[in-house]
Amino acid sequence: MSEEVTAEILTTHILELARSGRRLDGRRPEEYRPVSIEFGFVTSADGSALARIGETAVVSGIKLEPGKPFPDTPNAGVLTTNAELIPLSSPTFEPGPPHPRAIEVSRVVDRAVRASEAVDLKRLCIAPGEKCWTCFVDIHVIDHSGNLIDACMLAAVAALSRTTMPSRRFELGEDAPLALAHLPMETTFCRLGNTIVVDPTFEEEGAAQGRLTIATDEVGHVVAMQKGLVGAFAPGEVKELAEAAFRHGDKLREAVRGGTRP
Amino acid sequence: MGNGHRSRHRGQGREGAPSHSSRSDSARTLVLPGEELPSRGLGPGPGTYRVNGRIYASVLGLLQTQPPSVRVAPLAGRYIPRARDTVIGIVTDVQGTFWLLDIGAPRWAPLHMTGTPWKIDFGETQQYLRVGDAVVVAVEQIENTGRIGVTMIGDGLGKLEGGTLVSVSPAKIPRIIGKGGSMIQMIQKSTGCTLVVGQNGRIWLDGPDDGIVEVRSAIRLIEEEGHRRGLTERVQAFLDHGSGAPRGPKGPPPTAPWAATAEAPEPDPAEGPESEYDFPEKDVN
Amino acid sequence: MGSVGAKEIPELIGADGRRIDGRRPDELRPIRIVAGPLHRADGSAFVEWGDNKVMAAVYGPREVHPRHLQQNTKAIVQCKYNMAAFSVDERKRPGLDRRSQEISKVIAEAFESVVFSEEYPRTSVDIYIEVLQANAGTRCAGLVAASVALADAGIPMVDLLPAVAVGKVAGRIVLDLKKEEDNYGEADLPMALVPQSGRLVLLQMEGHMTRPELGEALDLGVIGCRKIYDVMKQALRDRYAAGSVVSGAAFSAAGVAP
Secondary structure: OOOOOOOHHHHHHHHHHHHOOOOOOOOOOOOOOOEEEEEOOOOOOOEEEEEEEOOEEEEEEEEEEEEOOOOOOOOOOEEEEEEEOOHHHOOOOOOOOOOHHHHHHHHHHHHHHHHOOOOOHHHHEEEOOOEEEEEEEEEEEEEOOOOHHHHHHHHHHHHHHOOEEOOHHHOOOOOEEOOOOOOOEEEEEEEEOOEEEEOOOHHHHHHOOOEEEEEEOOOOOEEEEEEEOOOOOOHHHHHHHHHHHHHHHHHHHHHHHOOOOO | OOHHHOOOOOOOOOOOOHHHOOOOHHHOOEEOOOOEEOOOOOEEOOOEEEEOOEEEEOOOEEEEEEOOEEEEEEOOOOOOOOOOOEEEEEEEEEOOOEEEEEOOOOOOEEEEHHHOOOOOOOOOHHHHOOOOOEEEEEEEEEOOOOOEEEEOOOOOOEEOOOOEEEEOOHHHHHHHHOHHHHHHHHHHHHHOOEEEEOOOOEEEEEOOHHHHHHHHHHHHHHHHHOOOOOHHHHHHHHHHHHOOOOOOOOOOOOOOOOHHHOOOOOOOOOOOHHHHOOOOOOOOO | OOOOOOOOOOOOEOOOOOEOOOOOOOOOOOEEEEEOOOOOOOEEEEEEEOOEEEEEEEEEEEEOOOHHHOOOOOOEEEEEEEEOHHHOOOOOOOOOOHHHHHHHHHHHHHHHOOEOHHHOOOEEEEEEEEEEEOOOOHHHHHHHHHHHHHHHOOOOEOOOOOEEEEEEEOOEEEEOOOHHHHHHOOEEEEEEEEOOOOEEEEEOOEEOOOHHHHHHHHHHHHHHHHHHHHHHHHHHHHHHOOOOOOOOOOOOOOOOOO
């Protein structure tokens, strides 16, 4: 159960405002909240970032360890993504085994990182069929004020972009940057009646009649999508939103490119 | 430290309610849990405890010396219900004879079907109020079990239709109401909106869309600058010029039966704390 | 503790009496506390202490779930201490392990000793501690963060709960162990103090200490706790003294805005 029940009149009000293109926090439908990234937030990780989208805050830490490659991909390393929606971050999250929504966030982020080939898994091969790097992308949501998928992706890609392969620690040569091949980003939209808003707050997610996440890369490919919540989108809308996803994705990419290595 | 030596008190002081506004802002002293308070022969009031004749703060808040007791008005935390408070609740569960309301307090408050103006038969509760509905209710009593009794029978009480909700810290509510309701009246007049202020930190508002946007901003301004002098003037100036947004139609606010509840309850001086809050000696020293 | 393995033992106390990071025996690592950084919790705090980074949030008092845990005469105090997978050198598998469960239990009991839980019968005060970066003393850092978060949530209690670990390193009693001292030292003794009463509500110990050393360690720990107490109080004053309280106080350096 979730302790918080949203008042129906608040949901109705959000939908009414949307009818005239307005939002509870004063943003325009196509307006993203302010974004900030602090690279190297966790020094115990091989790469890390604290990413904020408005009041949402997410920490991601990357760890690399030598492991065994999968039998069907002897020349590639292993990438694992795990998002934790810990109860610290929201009154509606509970302790215990991962909730399906946490699993969804993990899988959507994982799919976009994988499909975009952001991490060149071939470079994680150490000895074909025997030894490779396993790259753990762990994501901790610490303040949930909406749009976790984009925030988790932003934190994960920001952390990966500043990751060092810890070869020396495992006596495998000199440390080297992981070096990302691409910068995929997720952009999430919610339907509020006939209006579609980008970067929903948790109140808007509660009122949403459908959610669509589109992951884009810097060369112009859509690399992953996820439609979530109860509701529907028309193909024409998806095409338009894909255009918007590139615009927002490019701004998020700028935020990751900016800043300096710690 | 023996658990059995703890004492119980309920109902804690509130930040500067109108009748105490004679105290100057500089006299507001922030105290923290564990801080010894100047007692000068006074007894322990809400937000305090006494050990070996010394009085300490138990919550973070503002020190208030109100003979015959010293008390701490909390600045943080959930709404602590007090009898006769008007609060806004959200239905979280529907049972055969009652609804459970989230009023922002530690516990959900049961609203029994006999506490409504409706004639309801067993099992019909769902037809009157559903999960997610918002209601204005009055706190009747708080039992030793922590059960909060509420009623919907009374002037200005009932189900809320339309409009929207804004939440603030319950400690800020006296500021939003203003002296004798002055702040709220000014906001209603300037924006054409109707407000219902719950002592639990929930505010219902209805009116033109632009007015609602303005009220939201005004409430944030009060939250952030509530401690500074000349608040009413600043909020007025903000409503006159601040937003720059086009104004909704002016005029008297639409009459809502519960609009009258937007009044600051005057603290009852007869509500002596000494018996209710007298602490047995604790075993902490 | 004491098992050194193949690695070389670093020199923990130098000829000048200074410790591995240059501290004197009775010196704390730098500590920074931010009260109220989170938006959704009833109370929160971030603690950066040496190379530890710990976030704590408090929800409640609120309805108890599952209901059978409810107590008729008081609130229950529940605590979940958790380490992020990336918080330690070797990645920690997500999920509760025995160590985390034990730490959660002793922290919850420490707070139950000071919270006026009788004021909120049949409710729960839920404390969540997330260790984002660990370098010895995370239970103390977590306890300090949780204590500030409880005050920030308006929970009535006897006092704040400062905590610190004392240890024995290269034959000397020292305050606030860091990782190397914890790994290669002779003893570790974390404690939490109720300043109002001068009593300890969390106390653990592992290693070897003589009786005089134990006495010295306890005295040094109390002094350390009193210093931590001042930092905790200042963090709360910084948040509330101005009278204007907006949640989401910055707990990190400014990021990069696009």
